[in-house]
Amino acid sequence: MMLYESLRKELRSKKYRMTAQREIVLKVFAESGERHLGAEDVYRKLVEKRYRISKATVYRTVELLSKLGFLRRLEFGEGIYRYELAAPDAETLHQHIVCKACGEVIEVDEKIVKDLVKNVESKTGYVINDYDIKFYGLCPKCQNRKSISRENRI
Numbered sequence: 001m002m003l004y005e006s007l008r009k010e011l012r013s014k015k016y017r018m019t020a021q022r023e024i025v026l027k028v029f030a031e032s033g034e035r036h037l038g039a040e041d042v043y044r045k046l047v048e049k050r051y052r053i054s055k056a057t058v059y060r061t062v063e064l065l066s067k068l069g070f071l072r073r074l075e076f077g078e079g080i081y082r083y084e085l086a087a088p089d090a091e092t093l094h095q096h097i098v099c100k101a102c103g104e105v106i107e108v109d110e111k112i113v114k115d116l117v118k119n120v121e122s123k124t125g126y127v128i129n130d131y132d133i134k135f136y137g138l139c140p141k142c143q144n145r146k147s148i149s150r151e152n153r154i
């Protein structure tokens with residue numbers, strides 16, 4: 001809730017009109033247990049709450065909030081964009097691992113990634129100020145499923 005309040009203040013201070021729609025869409029992200037929502041998910045949650053909003057408005061609002069830096073746009077190879085609240089500080093910054101089999105997405109602590117970035121900097125002489133790293137693989141559950149089906153074949 002704190003995060004949502006500070007986002008709301010920021011949105012207001014940036015002179016962007018804090019329309020009811022923008023406010024309610026941010027609130028969905030702030031209050032949702034799931035972290036990585038597609039515009040379709042946001043729309044579904046608002047409909048469940050009996051909030052009257054069109055799908056086109058939800059899509060437009062989500063895209064705008066991402067342009068303004070309130071949401072981070074994510075792409076996990078599903079053919080849709082997902083979004084999460086933009087990290088307000090280094091503490092909450094993270095990257096993602098996607099399971100190729102079931103599509104589960106988990107978050108990777110930025111500290112782990114930082115070492116990799118430092119390594120790339122020292123190898124290339126670049127100063128890296130932005131990156132977007134995704135890891136793909138099989139989650140523990142899907143690894144188990146794979147090994148079971150392999151055993152069955154034998």
Ligand SMILES: [Zn+2]
Binds near residue numbers: 099139140141142
């Ligand atoms: Zn999986």
Ligand SMILES: [Zn+2]
Binds near residue numbers: 035036094095
């Ligand atoms: Zn995330």
